[in-house]
Amino acid sequence: MNVLKGSAVTCFLALLFALTFVVIFKRWSEELWKENSIAASNLYRPEFNPNNNKESATVWQQITKAKQSIDCSCKAAQISSLLPKFTFPNNKIQSPGNNSESCPFYFKFIRQDLKPWEKGGITLEAVEKAKSKASFRVIVINGRLFVESYHHCFQTRDLFTIWGFAQMLKKYPGMVPDFDLMFNCNDKPVIRKDDYKNAQPPPLFHYCGSSYTYDIAFPDWSFWGWVELQIPPWDRLVQEIRNGSQRIKWENRDPTAYWKGNPWVSPKRVDLMKCKKSPNWNGKLYTQDWVKESKEGFRNSKLSTQCVHRYKIYVEGNAWSVSLKYILACNSPTLLITPEFHDFFNRGLIPQHHYWPIKPNKKCESIKFIVNWGNNNTKVVKEIGKAGSDFMLNELKMKYVYDYMFHSLKEYAKLLKYKPTIPKNAVEYCSESILCFVNNVEKSYMQESLGKSSMYSSPCIMGEAESDSKDISEFLERKKEIIGNVIQMENSKI
Structure with a gap:
């Protein structure tokens, strides 16, 4: 009987201890979220080591870090x-x-x-x-x-x-x-x-x-x-891309249009990938496998090494894409597929000056036209690439x-x-x-x-x-007029 009584008391005390711990931990967790919400959410983002391998942390290591973060006032x-x-x-x-x-x-x-x-x-x-x-x-x-x-x-x-x-x-x-x-x-x-x-x-x-x-x-x-993608701050990156673009003269670059990214985030990108089936359409499209890249330390995705084609394509992702500034900085004419969304700076870009507008409903034909036309009018399109790159360097510093x-x-x-x-x-x-x-x-x-x-x-x-x-x-009226002229050029195959 005494043994049963002792067991019951032990169980009760253990349960009481567990409940007390849960209540205290819950209150502490709520206080942490309240007191340091971004710090708390940052606990569960992966840490990276120099070899870019994710390091796993135990729950208690996370708790320890959380306690430390409370003192980060x-x-x-x-x-x-x-x-x-x-x-x-x-x-x-x-x-x-x-x-x-x-x-x-x-x-x-x-x-x-x-x-x-x-x-x-x-x-x-x-x-x-x-x-x-x-x-x-x-x-x-x-x-x-x-x-x-x-x-x-x-x-x-x-x-x-x-x-x-x-x-x-x-x-x-x-x-x-x-x-x-x-x-x-x-x-x-x-x-x-x-x-x-x-x-x-x-x-x-x-x-x-x-x-x-x-x-x-x-x-x-x-x-x-x-x-997460090892893309450095813009101040450094724009200079790296600028320097990278000078390694190969524009005239010596691959005379085609280039795009590399994740096509599965947007129907617009899936539609662009269909251009691969068009004969002699003058473009090269590559699927970016970010999982594979992360395992290999992003060796093949450095933006400063991607300025090797005469033309670069911009297509939106799920909404706007941060890639626009990287593409424009490359000193190659940006073939910008008419966007649905705007960020804070792209509304200041002028078609046929900073970029070449591409019809969204006829992407393949539109890209094929400008690459053919541009390769026969190199002085004009080369200036477009320079103007876009200068805009990134000087007006988006x-x-x-x-x-x-x-x-x-x-x-x-x-x-x-x-x-x-x-x-x-x-x-x-x-x-x-x-x-x-x-x-x-x-x-x-x-x-x-x-x-x-x-x-x-x-x-x-x-x-x-x-x-x-x-x-x-x-300004918008001027843009509309320029885009109309481009469409007329394409229709008449000038």
């Missing part, structure tokens, strides 16, 4: 960090210096994207309505960055996007007004115009937009590097990426009808705190962009708002 991280620090004057917004240069033309689309809220402004209720479609919320108050996470983003999109916000604040200390916004990190824009014919849409920032959505286009994470972020957020903040406050579950982030919890490869990418963002300069100067609509209207 801005205050704690800054104390132990040697990074340069900036102080942010309370409620004092400094003005750009007088020595600023004019912004590139595509900055005019900033106010165009914000037109739906131009008259009525943006209320807290409108921002909250976007929450159901947002991945995270970004708040800046007195130069301090806060983030509230709602769901995990693919790979490290959220991590490097937030890093970009932190670098922009570091680059322009005391100049960024308070704001509160929702951000979607998925592929396709989601605020459809058809759903808001008689109502104001909720404002939502996104990596791309379209003619049938209200999503506000904003620079994507890849400008600070795409760790990282300074302008930060400037676009700055002006987009500044114009957005002007429309807010309320004073932003810090949400209950928001966490403060800064360069130091992010570097505290990322893995070694992520840290190396971030540190590369850190030094550049720390160099203070004035943002470029945008033109007057009154002229934007007229300038954009004339």
